[in-house]
Amino acid sequence: MGQNAFNDTFLKACRKEAVPYTPVWYMRQAGRYQPEYREIRKKYSFFEINENPEVCAEVTRLPVEQLGVDAAILFADIMTPLQPIGVEVDMVSGKGPMIRNPIRSLADVERLHSIHPEQSLPFIGETIQLLREQLSVPLIGFAGAPFTLSSYLIEGGPSKDYHKTKGFMYARPKEWQALMDKLADVTVEYLLYQIRSGAQAVQVFDSWVGSVGAEDYEQYIAPTMTKIFTALKQTGIPTIYFGSGTAHLLNIWNGLPVDVLSIDWRISIDEVRALGIEKSVQGNLDPSMLLAPWELLKNKVTAILDQGCKQPGYIFNLGHGVFPEASVETLQRLTQFIHDYTKK
Amino acid sequence: MGQNAFNDTFLKACRKEAVPYTPVWYMRQAGRYQPEYREIRKKYSFFEINENPEVCAEVTRLPVEQLGVDAAILFADIMTPLQPIGVEVDMVSGKGPMIRNPIRSLADVERLHSIHPEQSLPFIGETIQLLREQLSVPLIGFAGAPFTLSSYLIEGGPSKDYHKTKGFMYARPKEWQALMDKLADVTVEYLLYQIRSGAQAVQVFDSWVGSVGAEDYEQYIAPTMTKIFTALKQTGIPTIYFGSGTAHLLNIWNGLPVDVLSIDWRISIDEVRALGIEKSVQGNLDPSMLLAPWELLKNKVTAILDQGCKQPGYIFNLGHGVFPEASVETLQRLTQFIHDYTKK
Numbered sequence: 001m002g003q004n005a006f007n008d009t010f011l012k013a014c015r016k017e018a019v020p021y022t023p024v025w026y027m028r029q030a031g032r033y034q035p036e037y038r039e040i041r042k043k044y045s046f047f048e049i050n051e052n053p054e055v056c057a058e059v060t061r062l063p064v065e066q067l068g069v070d071a072a073i074l075f076a077d078i079m080t081p082l083q084p085i086g087v088e089v090d091m092v093s094g095k096g097p098m099i100r101n102p103i104r105s106l107a108d109v110e111r112l113h114s115i116h117p118e119q120s121l122p123f124i125g126e127t128i129q130l131l132r133e134q135l136s137v138p139l140i141g142f143a144g145a146p147f148t149l150s151s152y153l154i155e156g157g158p159s160k161d162y163h164k165t166k167g168f169m170y171a172r173p174k175e176w177q178a179l180m181d182k183l184a185d186v187t188v189e190y191l192l193y194q195i196r197s198g199a200q201a202v203q204v205f206d207s208w209v210g211s212v213g214a215e216d217y218e219q220y221i222a223p224t225m226t227k228i229f230t231a232l233k234q235t236g237i238p239t240i241y242f243g244s245g246t247a248h249l250l251n252i253w254n255g256l257p258v259d260v261l262s263i264d265w266r267i268s269i270d271e272v273r274a275l276g277i278e279k280s281v282q283g284n285l286d287p288s289m290l291l292a293p294w295e296l297l298k299n300k301v302t303a304i305l306d307q308g309c310k311q312p313g314y315i316f317n318l319g320h321g322v323f324p325e326a327s328v329e330t331l332q333r334l335t336q337f338i339h340d341y342t343k344k
Numbered sequence: 345m346g347q348n349a350f351n352d353t354f355l356k357a358c359r360k361e362a363v364p365y366t367p368v369w370y371m372r373q374a375g376r377y378q379p380e381y382r383e384i385r386k387k388y389s390f391f392e393i394n395e396n397p398e399v400c401a402e403v404t405r406l407p408v409e410q411l412g413v414d415a416a417i418l419f420a421d422i423m424t425p426l427q428p429i430g431v432e433v434d435m436v437s438g439k440g441p442m443i444r445n446p447i448r449s450l451a452d453v454e455r456l457h458s459i460h461p462e463q464s465l466p467f468i469g470e471t472i473q474l475l476r477e478q479l480s481v482p483l484i485g486f487a488g489a490p491f492t493l494s495s496y497l498i499e500g501g502p503s504k505d506y507h508k509t510k511g512f513m514y515a516r517p518k519e520w521q522a523l524m525d526k527l528a529d530v531t532v533e534y535l536l537y538q539i540r541s542g543a544q545a546v547q548v549f550d551s552w553v554g555s556v557g558a559e560d561y562e563q564y565i566a567p568t569m570t571k572i573f574t575a576l577k578q579t580g581i582p583t584i585y586f587g588s589g590t591a592h593l594l595n596i597w598n599g600l601p602v603d604v605l606s607i608d609w610r611i612s613i614d615e616v617r618a619l620g621i622e623k624s625v626q627g628n629l630d631p632s633m634l635l636a637p638w639e640l641l642k643n644k645v646t647a648i649l650d651q652g653c654k655q656p657g658y659i660f661n662l663g664h665g666v667f668p669e670a671s672v673e674t675l676q677r678l679t680q681f682i683h684d685y686t687k688k
Contacts (some may be wrong), residue, residue, distance in 0.1 A: 163667050167635025213609040249608045265557040266592045291511025323507050
């Protein structure tokens, strides 16, 4: 633990406890918008950073120190736990993760190994342990959700439509379930390992699940998510579920054994509460607003905070990740504003 | 007009009149999923097809004859009217339209010319005239909507997040409005030209506008769409507005002077009607379902039709375009099933 008193505002908000001010962190708060990160990336590849605990901890810590946010999130990629199970991934700059051996059949699914994270991902545990010594804010662990992971595995890389993924889901329900089961195991084992190593909350990223209709989500995906969050619940660690464009899924999400729902700007927090959702809520500024003039940004954020603060259990975040064109100064000013505006 | 009696089912549904069965057509019904189209594309580039009325009419007619759909849609790209106003576009296979001179400033906006479609796009008028002689179903003209067009112009090509586009919108409201005004003029002039040439309905494609929150849509985009649909209303020709992931915008869309709202699978037709929307509705099968086994597809389509047919003003379509992996046989069978199932 760091020299400062530990700031547990974020954890309290996850648990719907009273907080002295609204906690804030930003998805992809470590990334290319930071000059320091760009410098480090000149020396190391993405995976080299990830596999070097000293450097990975530095990259994870950087936005906490720079922006004053109330939580750190482990620097890693949702692909990180897939390599040890036999997925060949290349991170292609400007394109994203590309898969050399996409899933096409049951044999492809069965070829994926189980995960033994202590053995295959020792650097993740070491990074987390190091960060727990260094940080005075909670450390969030994370993993990709099975649908979103499967979209890369089946499409072979990023996609705009996910036709192959959903086509596989519809046409091969047995193979689909085998893949969901395998990826659920990976997600659970990987997150339990992060929690054992010291992660104080975990976020499950289902970035692309908003492409699925509500009935299909209920049938093909919800049982897997129930399994994952049920397994995590035993740890007592707060869990967060994130997706973009998921307003149509929130009624179903509300029935999952997860603590916090992370929403985007396509639905307001008032609308979420009007659905009868009492869970903690995280969100929901459109990250594009980081390019807006300060007055406009401030007005938008004020409106979000006024809605979010109506009841306990609110964490400020973006509706999706920070992007390279954003500025450190804007995020610093934004964080300060949120703290000042919501201070009791 | 063709030798068969003219089939005006689609136009009647646009106008909420009684129909003998549910009309159906498919967005991107002319395209790479057709072996005949792939053969033609071996001989001609996309733009060569577009600029050759005989070939363009053939490509437009092909799905009507092959699938038995109730409407044809002009084969063109939403970029087609941008080249004459000074935008340099390359169609890059597997990537989409790439812009050589992206919009960065007011000077860039002012540099765009007005459109004189009779002079600069004579092939569009000729194709439409030819098709009206050949077709026995209505011909739908179309154009891109200003937000979606601007997303290509500002990002320089396809995007997943539209940060630059929305950043421009927030940070440069004057330039944004100038761009919206210019693109609204292009859209209106181009569609009026298509209508003068013989188009019997028009669809405005705002494919990516679902990335914008409701308040921002109301402020930055709705006035432009009102202007466009008001200008088109004078023609008496049915107008359709399409976007994907726009459930959160439908209350605003309902206030626009447009006849038909084209929706996707993220909202059900029952939910649309529950919002109080009385306009005609078009949609909303997830195109990924075209890869599903027939029984699953049939059940999903039956549920959609049962909702759609509850009141007049329903057109079957996908929630987004047909894609290369779809099969002609599935679309044929689907069209036949929809006609048979809904026949009075």
